[in-house]
Amino acid sequence: MNVAWWCSSTPGQIWTWRYTPFLGVWVVAATFIGGYVLAHRRAGEPLDRRLTRRFVAGVVALMVVSEWPIGQLGVGYLATVGIARYVVYTFVAAPLLVAGLPTWLVDRWFPLASRRGRLLSVLTRWPIALLLFNLVLFATHVPVTIDTLKVTQVGSFAVDVLHLSAAVLWWWPAIRREPERNAIHEPIRAFYLFATSVLMFVPAAFLTFSPLPLYGLYELAPPLWLGFDPVMDQQAAGIMMNVIGGLVLWGIIATLFLRWAKEQTDDDEQVRRARDARVLERMAALADEERSATARPESTDQPTRPARP
Numbered sequence: 001m002n003v004a005w006w007c008s009s010t011p012g013q014i015w016t017w018r019y020t021p022f023l024g025v026w027v028v029a030a031t032f033i034g035g036y037v038l039a040h041r042r043a044g045e046p047l048d049r050r051l052t053r054r055f056v057a058g059v060v061a062l063m064v065v066s067e068w069p070i071g072q073l074g075v076g077y078l079a080t081v082g083i084a085r086y087v088v089y090t091f092v093a094a095p096l097l098v099a100g101l102p103t104w105l106v107d108r109w110f111p112l113a114s115r116r117g118r119l120l121s122v123l124t125r126w127p128i129a130l131l132l133f134n135l136v137l138f139a140t141h142v143p144v145t146i147d148t149l150k151v152t153q154v155g156s157f158a159v160d161v162l163h164l165s166a167a168v169l170w171w172w173p174a175i176r177r178e179p180e181r182n183a184i185h186e187p188i189r190a191f192y193l194f195a196t197s198v199l200m201f202v203p204a205a206f207l208t209f210s211p212l213p214l215y216g217l218y219e220l221a222p223p224l225w226l227g228f229d230p231v232m233d234q235q236a237a238g239i240m241m242n243v244i245g246g247l248v249l250w251g252i253i254a255t256l257f258l259r260w261a262k263e264q265t266d267d268d269e270q271v272r273r274a275r276d277a278r279v280l281e282r283m284a285a286l287a288d289e290e291r292s293a294t295a296r297p298e299s300t301d302q303p304t305r306p307a308r309p
Contacts, residue, residue, distance in 0.1 A: 055100025207238030
């Protein structure tokens with residue numbers, strides 16, 4: 001059984017169903033989950049089941065698309081699977097990881113006054129996070145990057161780390177709720193996510209409408225049983241980035257917007273109830289005053305006669 005650190009392209013190697021474990025995937029997953037649990041134990045904090053499920057689900061999503069066979073197919077054989085890996089990294093794993101971090105753990109790992117905290121504060125300001133995310137999106141999908149980096153395990157690992165890191169920074173202001181952690185809300189959040197859905201159309205359009213293969217890595221890969229030629233595979237990858245990625249992103253936008261609308265409705269309802277309670281208290285006080293005035297005996301002003309001697 002072959003063992004490797006990370007999935008990478010091996011030019012000319014014919015695909016087989018022989019399992020190839022990628023040790024780096026298991027090390028990364030163990031580091032994420034182990035660090036998460038260890039931080040809770042050191043701080044004496046119980047594991048929040050809801051947050052823990054989110055964090056673990058994000059790690060599992062990373063493992064599924066990074067381990068064999070999806071990792072190997074996406075890096076060395078099919079651009080369609082490669083784009084599917086990117087979609088899962090960006091729109092599934094990253095938001096789950098960000099949403100699974102409790103506030104106290106973020107404060108523990110990234111104190112606001114520390115260098116780590118200040119760096120995170122700069123990188124997660126929404127204009128900077130939006131710029132970084134799209135720079136990584138464009139830079140890691142140009143042919144020279146794919147054909148140069150994904151043929152080595154180190155290069156392929158570096159690309160995946162860039163994708164996950166940029167996605168975490170991008171989701172941070174949209175998902176975190178702490179104002180001091182650059183949290184944003186509607187309508188800025190809707191514009192923030194919508195802007196990325198529009199910009200993502202640019203690389204997707206190049207993949208979909210290019211008449212020639214853009215990536216030598218996938219063009220020269222040994223053919224699979226699917227019958228995809230490189231151009232069909234590339235077009236399907238572009239459609240997946242634009243349609244599937246867009247649908248996932250718009251689904252998240254709709255969920256966040258509906259959640260915000262419900263919170264606004266609940267806040268308005270609480271304000272209305274508090275206002276009605278104050279009105280009722282005032283009406284009750286006025287009624288008590290009226291009852292007290294009615295029950296008070298009227299004073300008589302009769303002149304006093306002088307006493308006879």
